[in-house]
Every structure is written in structure tokens, then in C-alpha cells.
Amino acid sequence: MSGWLSAILYILLAPVAGGLIAGIDRKLTARMQRRIGPPIFQPFYDLFKLIDKENVIVNLYQNLYLTGFLVFNIVAGTLFFAGGDLLLVIFALALSGIFLVLGAASATSPYSHIGAERELIQMMACEPMLLIAAMGLYLLPHSFQVRDILAVDKPLFLYLPGILFGLLYILTIKLRKSPFDLSTSHHAHQEIVKGITTEFSGPALAVVELAHWYETILILGMIYLFFAWNPWVAVPATIGLYLAEILVDNTNARLTWRWTVTSSWLIAAVAGAGNLIVLFYFLKAGF
Amino acid sequence: MSNRTIIPFGPQHPVLPEPIHLDLVVEDERVIEAIPSFGFIHRGLERLVEKKDFQEFTFVAERVCGICSFIHGMGYCQAVERVMGITLPPRADYLRTFWAELSRIHSHLLWMGLVADAFGFENLFMNSWRIRENILDIVEETTGGRVIFGAAKIGGTRRDVTNDKLKEIGRTLKTIEAELHAITDVFEQDYSVQQRLRGIGILSREDAFDLGAVGPTLRGSGEPMDARCEGYAAYRDIEVEPIVESDCDSYARCMVRIREIYQSFDIIRQVLCRMPDGETEIKVKGYPNGEHFARLEQPRGEVLYYVKGNGTKHLDRFRVRTPTFANIPPLLKMLQGCDLPDVPVIVLTIDPCISCAER
Amino acid sequence: MKMTYVALKSLFSSPATANYPAEPKTYYPGTRGHIVLEVSTCTLCKICEIRCPTGAIQVDREGKAWSIERMKCIQCGFCVDSCPRKCLSNDPQYTSPASEKITDRLDVPYEPPKRKPKPETPPA
Numbered sequence: 027m028s029g030w031l032s033a034i035l036y037i038l039l040a041p042v043a044g045g046l047i048a049g050i051d052r053k054l055t056a057r058m059q060r061r062i063g064p065p066i067f068q069p070f071y072d073l074f075k076l077i078d079k080e081n082v083i084v085n086l087y088q089n090l091y092l093t094g095f096l097v098f099n100i101v102a103g104t105l106f107f108a109g110g111d112l113l114l115v116i117f118a119l120a121l122s123g124i125f126l127v128l129g130a131a132s133a134t135s136p137y138s139h140i141g142a143e144r145e146l147i148q149m150m151a152c153e154p155m156l157l158i159a160a161m162g163l164y165l166l167p168h169s170f171q172v173r174d175i176l177a178v179d180k181p182l183f184l185y186l187p188g189i190l191f192g193l194l195y196i197l198t199i200k201l202r203k204s205p206f207d208l209s210t211s212h213h214a215h216q217e218i219v220k221g222i223t224t225e226f227s228g229p230a231l232a233v234v235e236l237a238h239w240y241e242t243i244l245i246l247g248m249i250y251l252f253f254a255w256n257p258w259v260a261v262p263a264t265i266g267l268y269l270a271e272i273l274v275d276n277t278n279a280r281l282t283w284r285w286t287v288t289s290s291w292l293i294a295a296v297a298g299a300g301n302l303i304v305l306f307y308f309l310k311a312g313f
Numbered sequence: 314m315s316n317r318t319i320i321p322f323g324p325q326h327p328v329l330p331e332p333i334h335l336d337l338v339v340e341d342e343r344v345i346e347a348i349p350s351f352g353f354i355h356r357g358l359e360r361l362v363e364k365k366d367f368q369e370f371t372f373v374a375e376r377v378c379g380i381c382s383f384i385h386g387m388g389y390c391q392a393v394e395r396v397m398g399i400t401l402p403p404r405a406d407y408l409r410t411f412w413a414e415l416s417r418i419h420s421h422l423l424w425m426g427l428v429a430d431a432f433g434f435e436n437l438f439m440n441s442w443r444i445r446e447n448i449l450d451i452v453e454e455t456t457g458g459r460v461i462f463g464a465a466k467i468g469g470t471r472r473d474v475t476n477d478k479l480k481e482i483g484r485t486l487k488t489i490e491a492e493l494h495a496i497t498d499v500f501e502q503d504y505s506v507q508q509r510l511r512g513i514g515i516l517s518r519e520d521a522f523d524l525g526a527v528g529p530t531l532r533g534s535g536e537p538m539d540a541r542c543e544g545y546a547a548y549r550d551i552e553v554e555p556i557v558e559s560d561c562d563s564y565a566r567c568m569v570r571i572r573e574i575y576q577s578f579d580i581i582r583q584v585l586c587r588m589p590d591g592e593t594e595i596k597v598k599g600y601p602n603g604e605h606f607a608r609l610e611q612p613r614g615e616v617l618y619y620v621k622g623n624g625t626k627h628l629d630r631f632r633v634r635t636p637t638f639a640n641i642p643p644l645l646k647m648l649q650g651c652d653l654p655d656v657p658v659i660v661l662t663i664d665p666c667i668s669c670a671e672r
Numbered sequence: 673m674k675m676t677y678v679a680l681k682s683l684f685s686s687p688a689t690a691n692y693p694a695e696p697k698t699y700y701p702g703t704r705g706h707i708v709l710e711v712s713t714c715t716l717c718k719i720c721e722i723r724c725p726t727g728a729i730q731v732d733r734e735g736k737a738w739s740i741e742r743m744k745c746i747q748c749g750f751c752v753d754s755c756p757r758k759c760l761s762n763d764p765q766y767t768s769p770a771s772e773k774i775t776d777r778l779d780v781p782y783e784p785p786k787r788k789p790k791p792e793t794p795p796a
Contacts, residue, residue: 058679059439060688136320140342140653204433205505208654277675279505280433282654283342369725372748436679443688450700457704457762463748471753472702495681499674 029173033108036243037100044239045069047246051272058276073235079228084133091129092230096237098122103244109173112160119156119244122237123149126222133225141221144208147283151290152196158298162189163251165305176254183252183263188301190252192293194267197245199286202238203275206286316340322656324353331667333641335660339653347648347656349641351671358672362631367393367601367622368467370631377633378669379460380423381611383416385633385669386465388618391545392607393467396622399597403547403589405469410547411479411584412456412464414577419448419460420612421570421577424664425500428567431657432509440496447489451482469594476588483585490578497571510564514647514659517561526643527636528614529573530663533566535559540610551583563655566662573612600626611636613664635669699764704747706767709738713759714780720751720760739777742767 049066056063065071083089102118105111123145130142160170166185167174175182183190199206208221223234246264253260318339324332332353338346358377362370375386387409394401422445429437449459455474456464464471474482500506516526521534531538532555539555541548556572558565601622609616614636621630640663647659690697699705707729716738721731728744729751731737745767752760767774 054683055435057687058683059436060443060682060685061439062687062689062691136318139318140320204435207433273676273679276436276679278434279429279437279503279509280654281505281508282652285508365725369723369750372725372746372750376746436675436682440678440682446688453703454700455702457700457702457749458747461746461748463704466753471749495674495678499678503675 029107029109033104036103036107040103040240040243041236044242045073047242047268048239054269054272055276058273069235069239073232076232076235077229081229082227083230084135084225087132088129088225089230089233091125091132092226092233092237094125095122095129096233096240098125099237099240099244103240103247106172106244106247109171109176112163112170112172112175113157115172115244116153116156116160119241120149120153122241126234126237130222130225135225137224138222141224144283145222147287148199148206148208151287152199155192155196155290155294155298158294158302159189159193159248162186162298162302162305165302165309172251175251179255181253181255181259185305186252186301188297190249192298192301193248193252194271195293195297196290197249198271198274199290200245201242201271203271205274205278205281207280208283208286317345320653322347322660331665332671333665333667335648335656337648337653337656342653344648344651344653344656347645349645351667353671354668355671359631359633362628364627366626367628368597370628371466372463374631374633375461375463375465377635377672378666380420380666381416381613381616381669382460383412383462383465384609384611384616386462387413387546388607388609388616388633389620389631390465390467391609392605392618392620393601393622393628395605395607396601396603396620397467397597397599399468399595401469402592402595404473404591405593407547407584407588408470408474408593409465410551411474411581411588412452412462413546414581414584415448415452416462417577417612418574419445419452420664421574422448424570424612424661425496425567428658428661429506431661432506434506437496437499437506444489444493444496447485447492451485454478455482466594468597469592471594473593476590479585479588483582486578486581490575493574497574500567500571507564509655509658510567511560511562513563513655514566514651514662515561516643516647518559520646521561521643524642524646525639526614526663527639528611528664529566529569530614530640530643532557533569533662534561538615540608540615543608545607545609547584547587550587551580553580563658563662570664600624601628604630613637613666613669614640633672635666635672637663637666638670640665641670699766701764702762703764704749704762705764706742706747706762707740707745707749707751708761708763709740709778709780710759710761711738711778711780713757714738715757715782716780716784717756719754719756723750723754725750736780736782737777738780739775741773741775743770743773 046066048069052068053063053066098118099122102115102122105118106115127142127145130138163175163182164170166180166182167178223231226234246268249264249267250260253263320337320339322335322337324334334350336348337344358373361373365373371386371389374389375382377385422441426438426441426445429441452462453459456462456472516534518535521531522536526534535557537555537557539553541553542555556569556576558568601620602624604619604621607618616636617634619630619632620628623629644660644663648656651659716731716733718731721729725748726744726746728741730739749762752762
């Protein structure tokens, strides 16, 4: 029952929390650049303004795909917060990504096409590590159910340091932060303009923004799982790791897609799979 | 089957705030060819010389470019002064050199910010521009304008700076220089920056020379050529060693500019030390009659000024060959075979100023 | 690593930017902001009109007025340099942004000297 309650809370509150996090992120980023920065509520002002704008679409399917993107993001998050199957969450997240790619590819602009291609490459870079993370989380409770993973009363991050590191690495890609803001970035100064979101405007862009907030909360939830044995550690740790992401965003140039794929697969193979194998044999040996 | 796409790059592209249009013929993400087109903002400034009298035209010449403005004005004045046989009072020469070097520093800092932005390093961009703002403050305080200095006039300078003020500026520059080290170290050492600059946009020494590259683009390819060595203005007293890097890539061009900033700080220090007292302008009588070519070193490279007077208050002909114009053929050479994400970086390493090139 | 230092140092120092329209910018005394005419000493000699590179200044001798198109003026200060009576000056404050082209017209109370030779007419 509590699972469904938290799922409903997620659906209702995630946009608020996600927007606030985006606002704090922008403020902190600004301060790291010695700027005053926008007010913390700026993302909400932006969202409302986007919703108010005229709905200009390139073709009929674009908004349909974007709705798919938003809906499956919410589905993934709802499943996660309802304590559902982690694998299903990851697949729903991947599906929502595919919808975004379809939306971008349905437009004719070369920028959004290249953005869509890059988004696919990024998903290719992320997926192995996400699956390894799911497997790693499975090992202790012997279940993919989030509520079972939450119930483990051991500090998971001590068992899964490599996987946590690998997950954080690809979360930079998921959160669209430097050095991996390839397919689109938060500012349009990129060789492919705004990449995957170039052709979206007004309410459509608001949908993308909203979906991104849902996704951020889901991602933070995933980080939380690793520390879930003690909420007093988990909340500061999650916040701390998100702050570290902001710092990384501010201290790196954008890298190329070749570098992204190679490095994320390398980390998935070494840190992720290595951790998985070691942990598997440790548990088998009865530690 | 080849899978070629044409990606339009400019004139309204956010990475390239300059009105040049490049059609990038792309195969996957590899650029096969770059086809430029020009002429979006031809303003006809060269012809305007027939309408404005030659003293007024200083202001027009200065507005050829918004960033290297002072050196444009200075170049025009220098050419006209040579035609009229005017020798400037030494203080005017030194003040002009002082402002020219300040404009070089602020232009290079602007460039550092833009290139950081091109490889998606927002923080570096903001920090470079923050330091540039301090330089602009000095400029505004001494000349009255931020980027359009408006300080050069035929026969000297329009403003004088008191010696006390100059001393104070010397001290301010020292603190700015110290602050700048933190930023330039990032360009020199940061891993992700190196990933985006090293080995990108190779321009061999022969190609650079044959295609007529100028300025840091040429010096980054190992060719020691700097018009300041010609000894115009106060450079006749101040030794300028051309800064050369031999790696021929974007990183080399970046390093040339960074080292030039420190060189400019050094030149300004020398200028401030040796600043002679006296007049800053002399009365100009008569009208120019004759022709002259002036060569100056701008932040972006060598600029050529040609003026031809006919003994009236209007000049017959005025011509500028701006450095960006000379750097476009090397740019197209560099773009062939590069990756799409490297295009903005390569375009920026020539420090394009298309508005200059089209006048 | 260098950049981490810069970013963290920036995070804990005060921002370099200002909350602009709320906090007005301070200009330097020498900033060329906009042109100001001291009407009492102006003699409507038209030199500024001739010298102005953009033709922003209009001098109307009959109507006894001096006018400037603010949006046309490029703040070069050439009129200030060439004014024989030194009645033009640069004010550091920039012209405020506007959605229409403003022309400022100032009445100049200058009386041209009569035929009889006599010293300067005192300004009215």
C-alpha cells in the first residue's frame, strides 16, 4: 500500500522537486562561474512561459512521440517508487529515450537528426552499465524488486563501489551534463545548435523539460538505493553526489561521442562487471 | 552508398556569431568538405571614404571591427599620417601602443572565452570573460569607450592619461595578470581541454605559408612572422619577439594566443616605464596627397591599410585587408576531414571576425 | 583539477556580476555616454552639424534650436572636440534604451550679434 502512496506522491511532487533541483543547480552553476544566476524558481517561470507559447510543430507525430517520452518517463519513475521491478524501470526509461529520438528524427532539421543519432549513441553507452547496476543490486536481496532492495539492511555501496562509480559516470550522460552533453545541452552553443531538442518549441519543449525533471528524480532515487540501509546517510550522500555532478559539469569540456562510448563501456566492463564478478564469488564463498 | 548530409553552419548559428555561411558536407560525423559563402553584411565602408572627410573617417575605420577597433583606427591614422608626413609626438606613439596592447589582451581573452564555449566549457568561458571585463574597465576609464575606444585621431591621440593614472593601471594589471594564470593553466593542462584541442585542425607550416595565413594561425604553425617587428609606433623602441609554436594544431594556436597575452602585459609594462612626457597631438594642416600602405599586427594577425589622397579633404581610395580574410583559405583546408564536433573549435582557432573581413 | 580549484574558489567568493537594472552601473567620469549641450553658451555655429560623422545633429538657426537624434549618435565625441565655444560635452550616462527613435530638441536662446560691431551678446 505504501508503495502506491509513494508512487502517487512521485507523480504529483516530482515536477516540483525536479524543478527546484534544476533551479538550485542553475544557481550553483552560476555561482561556480562567479555569476549571480537566476532565481531558484526560474525553471518554473520558464516552464510556464513555454506552455503559454504558440504550439508550432513540424509534423503531426512530433508531439505524439514527445507525449510518449513523458509518459514512459513517468511510468518508469512510478514503477520505481511503487517498489516495482528495477529491470522494468530501466526498460521503460530506455523506451522513453527511444520516443525522444523518434520525435527528433521525425523533424527534417539536420541538427535534430544528428542530435537523435547522438542520443542513440549515448543510450548505447548507458545501457550496459544500467543493466550491470540492476544485476549488482539483485545480488544481495536476490530480487529485482525495488522494495526488496530497499529492505536490505546492509550498506550496499560498500558492496558495490565499482557499480556505484560506473552508475555515477553514466548518470552524467543521463543528466545531460558536461563532459557528456553531446546530443543536447542546457545552452545552445553547440555545433548542432540544441541538438535533439532543436525542433521542439513552446509546449513541446515544456514537455521535454518536465520529463527531464521526472527523470532527475528517478536518477536520484537510483543513487539513494545504494545507501538505503540508513536514510540519515542516504539523503546527504545523494545530495552530495548530485553536487559532485554539478561540479563535474562545471569543470569539464564537452567530449566527443567516441570518447564517451569508449570510456563508459570501459568503465562498465572494468568497474561494473569487475565489481559484479568479485561480489558474486564473495557471496558464493559465504562472506 | 555514401550517406552525405549537408549541415548549414552560420550565418545564424549560435556557435558562430559571425555572418559567414559554411556548408559542411558531412559523412556520418566526418566533414568531407566545407563550402563557404560570403557577403551577408557588406557595409561599403571602403567607399564611404568618398563621402566623409579624412578626419571624420577615423571613426568609420574604427568601426570596421568591434573587437580590434582601436588598431583599425590606429592603422588608418598611421597610413594618413605617413602620407601627410606627420611625425607624432613620442607620448602619442606610446599611448597608442598602450591601447593597442590592451585591445590585444581583451581580444585574446574574448577569444579564450569563445573557444571554451565552442568545446562546451561554460565555466571557463565565463571566467575568461570576467577577467576581460577588468581590462575593459581600464579601457573605459582611459578612453571613454569600452570596445570602440575612439582614442586615435590623425596627428596623435584624443585623450591623455595622467602619469599617476598610468602607475595605478600598472598595479591593476599586475593583479589581473596574477588572476589570469589560474585560467590559462586550465587551457594548458586540463585533460578534457587537451582532448578537444590537441591534434585537431592540423595546418602544416608549408600550407599555412602558401595559403597566406597570418597572425596566431601562422605562428601556431611555426612561422615567426609578426608585423610588430616592423617597428611602428612605440614598437621601434620595444623589442617584440614573435611567439611561435610548432605543433601546428589547435592547441598550438591556443598557446600562441595565451603566451601573447602575457607578452602584451610585458609590453604594457615597458610602455608604462618608458612613457615620455609631452604633447599627445599635433595640429594637422592641409590635406593628404599621396598613397601609403600601413602594416600593423592585430590580435587576429596582420592587417594592411592602403590610403590614397588627392589633396582634397576626401581620400581617393581606402582599402583594408583584414586578417580574417587572409585566414579563411587555411580554415577551409583545416576543416577537410575533421569531425563535426571539432568544427566550431577549428573555426574559432583562426579567431574569425567576418564582419571585419566584409567591411 | 585546476578548474576544480577555480570553480570552488568562485563558489565561495562573491559574484562578479551585478543585478543590473536593479543596481545601476557606475560609469567612469570620462565615459562617452551621451552628448549634452549647454544651451546658454551655444552660438548655433553649425560646426557640430558639419562635423558629426553620422549626421545626427541638426542646427536650426531660424527656429533657434539644436537637435540630436539619439539613436543615430555614435558617441564618438567629435562634436565635443570641434565645438569652438566648448558648450558640448559627454555625459557618462548612456542613452536609455527605447522602442522608438528619439530626437531631442533644445531651444537655444542665442541672439546673433547686430551689424554694429560690439562685444559678445550676453546670453539671455
